[in-house]
Each structure stands twice: as C-alpha cells, then as structure tokens.
Amino acid sequence: MRGAESLEAALAPRLAEQRARVRYRQRHTTRGVGPRVHRDGRDWLNVCSNDYLGLAGDPRLADALAEGARRFGVGGGASHLVCGHSEAHEMLERRLAAWTGCERALLFSSGYQANLGVISALLGRGDIALHDRLNHASLLDGTRLAGARLERFAHGDAAACEARLAALESERRRLVISDGVFSMDGDCADLNALATHCERHDAWLMIDDAHGLGVLGERGAGTCDAQGLAPGRVPILVGTLGKALGTHGAFVAGSETLIEALIQFARPYVYTTSLSPALAWATLTSLDVVRDEPERRDHLQALVARFRQHGAGLAEVGLSPMPSMTPIQPLLITQHGEGANEATALALAQALEARAIWCSAIRPPTVPVGSARLRITLSAAHELADVDRLCEALYDAARQVIGQGGAAMPQRAP
Ligand code: PMP
Numbered sequence: 001m002r003g004a005e006s007l008e009a010a011l012a013p014r015l016a017e018q019r020a021r022v023r024y025r026q027r028h029t030t031r032g033v034g035p036r037v038h039r040d041g042r043d044w045l046n047v048c049s050n051d052y053l054g055l056a057g058d059p060r061l062a063d064a065l066a067e068g069a070r071r072f073g074v075g076g077g078a079s080h081l082v083c084g085h086s087e088a089h090e091m092l093e094r095r096l097a098a099w100t101g102c103e104r105a106l107l108f109s110s111g112y113q114a115n116l117g118v119i120s121a122l123l124g125r126g127d128i129a130l131h132d133r134l135n136h137a138s139l140l141d142g143t144r145l146a147g148a149r150l151e152r153f154a155h156g157d158a159a160a161c162e163a164r165l166a167a168l169e170s171e172r173r174r175l176v177i178s179d180g181v182f183s184m185d186g187d188c189a190d191l192n193a194l195a196t197h198c199e200r201h202d203a204w205l206m207i208d209d210a211h212g213l214g215v216l217g218e219r220g221a222g223t224c225d226a227q228g229l230a231p232g233r234v235p236i237l238v239g240t241l242g243k244a245l246g247t248h249g250a251f252v253a254g255s256e257t258l259i260e261a262l263i264q265f266a267r268p269y270v271y272t273t274s275l276s277p278a279l280a281w282a283t284l285t286s287l288d289v290v291r292d293e294p295e296r297r298d299h300l301q302a303l304v305a306r307f308r309q310h311g312a313g314l315a316e317v318g319l320s321p322m323p324s325m326t327p328i329q330p331l332l333i334t335q336h337g338e339g340a341n342e343a344t345a346l347a348l349a350q351a352l353e354a355r356a357i358w359c360s361a362i363r364p365p366t367v368p369v370g371s372a373r374l375r376i377t378l379s380a381a382h383e384l385a386d387v388d389r390l391c392e393a394l395y396d397a398a399r400q401v402i403g404q405g406g407a408a409m410p411q412r413a414p
Contacts, residue, residue: 028040034051034057035386045389047378047390050211052211052215052244052378052380053296053380055245055246058289061246064282064285065278065279068282072278075273079271080269081263086277088277088280089275089277093105096253096287100237101231104253104259106251106253106263107280109272110240110249111239112138113272114251114268116268118142119145120266121261121262122146122173122236124148125148127146127172128173128175129142130168131150131151131152131153132189133154136183158193159193174201177208179209180208180209181211181212182328184328184362186328195229205234205235206238211244213239214244214290215244215326216326235258241283245286249279297380303387304329306387307376308325308329310388311329314394315334317399319331319348319374320333327378333372333373344402348397349361352374357390359375360374
C-alpha cells in the first residue's frame with residue numbers, strides 16, 4: 001500500500017523521544033538472584049529485587065522444583081480447563097486459600113494476568129472501577145480491558161474513596177481497587193477503612209497485595225494479616241508468587257462463587273497454558289518457609305529499621321526517604337526542574353553502580369512526573385552490614401551528584 005509507514009519509520013522516533021526524555025529503559029543480564037548477583041563480570045550488592053524473603057535462590061525451593069518437575073511435569077501442557085490442572089496446582093490452591101482465610105483460591109500465570117483477569121471478568125462497559133491514584137499498571141490495564149469507567153481517588157485517602165462512592169451511589173456496579181502495599185512508595189492502604197466504606201456503600205473491594213504477602217503480618221499473610229482484618233472483609237484478594245514467595249505465578253483468593261466465576265469468565269485464565277506444575281509444587285515449600293521461619297520477617301524488619309535510622313539524614317543531601325515501614329524504601333529526589341529529576345535519578349544509580357551497588361532509578365511513567373526516585377528494596381537475605389554499606393554509598397553518591405550540603409551519615413548504632 002502506498003504511503004504506508006514502515007515499521008522502522010514508526011518506531012525510530014518513538015525510541016528517540018524515549019531517550020530524549022531520559023526514560024529509556026535498559027536491562028542487564030545476571031547470574032544468581034537475591035542480594036548478591038553477578039553482572040557485567042563482577043559481583044554486586046543488589047537492592048532492587050522483590051525477593052523479600054530471600055527465597056528465589058533457596059536450595060530447598062530448587063530441590064522442590066526438580067522434584068515437582070519429575071512428579072508433575074515441567075510444563076502444564078495445556079490450559080487449566082483443557083487438561084493442564086494438576087494435583088500440584090490443586091494442592092497449592094488449597095494451601096493458598098487456607099493461608100489467606102478465604103474459601104478458595106485460583107492460580108494465574110502471573111500477577112499481571114490475574115489483575116487483567118479479575119477486573120475484566122467482573123466489570124463491563126459502563127461499570128465503575130474506582131482506583132487509588134497510585135495503583136499498579138496492571139490494575140489500570142485490567143480496567144481498560146474490561147471497558148469499565150476509570151475513576152480515581154487521592155492516594156491513600158480512604159475518606160476520598162468514600163466521597164466518590166457516595167457520589168456514584170446510583171451506579172449498579174462499583175469495584176474499589178487498591179494495592180495493599182504500594183509498589184513504588186512502600187506505604188500501605190488502610191484496608192479497614194476501605195472495607196468499611198465498601199460495606200456501607202455496597203461496593204466491591206479488590207486488594208492487590210503483591211508486596212504484602214509473605215512479608216507483613218505475624219503469619220506473613222500480608223496486609224490483611226498485619227491490619228487484623230477478619231477473613232472475607234477483602235472479598236477479592238490478589239497475590240503474586242514471584243516476590244516474597246520466590247517463585248512465579250499468582251493467585252486470586254475469595255469466595256467459592258468468585259472463583260467459579262473467574263474460571264468461567266476470566267479470559268486471561270481460560271486462554272493460557274497453566275502455570276508450570278513444578279513451580280506450583282515448589283511454591284508449597286515457599287509456604288512452609290513462610291510458616292516455619294518467622295525469623296526471616298523479623299530480620300527484614302530489623303533491616304528496614306536500620307535503613308530508616310541511617311538513611312534519615314539523606315534528605316539533607318537531596319534524597320528524601322518516604323514514610324514507608326515495608327522493605328520498599330524509596331528515596332525521592334528533591335531536585336526539580338524539567339527533566340532534572342529523571343537525570344539525577346539516573347546519575348545517582350550510576351554513582352551507586354561505580355560502588356558495585358545495583359539500585360534502580362524509577363522514572364515516569366512508572367511514577368508521576370516530577371517524582372523520579374531511587375527505589376530500594378530490602379531482602380531477608382541482606383545483612384545489617386549490607387545496609388550500612390548501602391547508606392554510606394548513598395550519602396557519597398548524593399554529595400557527588402547533587403552536591404548539596406555536607407551531611408554526614410549518622411553515627412552507627414552500637
Ligand atoms: N501488582 C503489583 C502491585 C505489582 O507490583 C506487580 C509486579 N510488579 C504485579 C501486580 C504483577 O505481578 P507479576 O510480576 O506476578 O506479574
């Protein structure tokens with residue numbers, strides 16, 4: 001066809017613009033997983049993985065994976081509804097339901113797919129999806145797939161959510177959606193308040209607790225566990241297996257009716273190969289560790305406390321710690337101006353690289369414009385000395401790149 005744009009001509013300017021806006025993303029090839037990885041021919045202290053409990057490289061999980069592969073298969077061989085639903089999947093779903101206190105759970109191949117699946121199965125054109133403003137991209141994409149009307153409330157503001165619910169009272173279907181722990185900020189939603197408002201206004205509530213499960217609560221059962229919610233108050237709970245649990249995949253937990261409806265109507269569940277049964281089997285071992293080794297969560301909290309203590313003075317050198325008590329500890333760049341934010345974030349990440357510390361610079365559109373940041377994530381596999389090394393490097397890097405003040409790192413605790 002004459003006049004048609006070539007693929008190259010269409011893509012090249014978009015890539016150039018991405019570069020010009022300092023948004024170009026790069027990936028690195030690694031060996032190993034967790035706090036210490038090998039990359040570009042050297043060893044790194046890694047502070048940007050979501051392997052919160054240090055399980056992704058745990059030999060017990062590797063053994064379970066191998067055993068699972070032999071007993072149940074490496075691949076599922078088909079979608080769950082054809083012939084890809086194995087005993088390993090069934091056992092894991094039962095364990096996940098018991099762990100979260102829900103009637104049933106349903107496995108998905110990833111958290112991204114679970115969110116697409118739930119929202120598109122529950123909502124249709126004209127229905128309301130009421131989001132916290134900082135919800136994860138997959139929740140927004142699910143809303144788009146559903147064709148639902150996107151409404152938002154101010155981040156973390158349950159009262160604003162209630163006001164929107166009241167204003168939308170005449171709508172037939174309203175689904176309130178929030179992250180449990182916000183992936184780029186590390187703060188938690190007030191689940192009690194959201195559940196109360198939804199109950200009062202007959203709205204449905206969906207919580208994506210990708211970053212809370214395994215990490216928060218006495219049993220590690222996530223933000224609901226930490227905030228003392230009775231089972232059932234979050235009728236739609238999404239969790240991923242690829243973060244604290246150290247494997248891959250995801251699940252939705254809820255009532256018998258919810259799960260049956262998802263099996264029937266969630267296209268990202270129906271039209272994809274089942275999660276590897278070997279991985280499902282390995283994840284049962286992850287759940288054993290979450291139950292039997294609470295000391296991992298205690299250690300993680302000690303690392304968070306150490307980071308917050310030693311990092312408190314970073315604001316004086318242009319890096320503001322955010323009010324997070326989870327292993328996600330972002331540092332906002334307090335330097336402003338067009339593009340300065342993104343460029344500073346990148347320069348800081350590079351200054352850390354020079355010290356063999358791998359920390360990702362998070363830029364728009366992943367976070368709102370003007371709020372580029374370093375996103376530090378701690379793992380139970382880190383040691384206190386790693387946090388000290390990280391903090392020292394952060395003070396040095398900030399002084400070098402931002403060049404403000406001369407604040408010294410606070411004295412170490414004895
Ligand atoms: N929800 C949230 C809040 C997330 O942070 C992520 C992962 N970045 C996902 C869902 C997607 O999960 P998965 O990686 O299992 O696709």
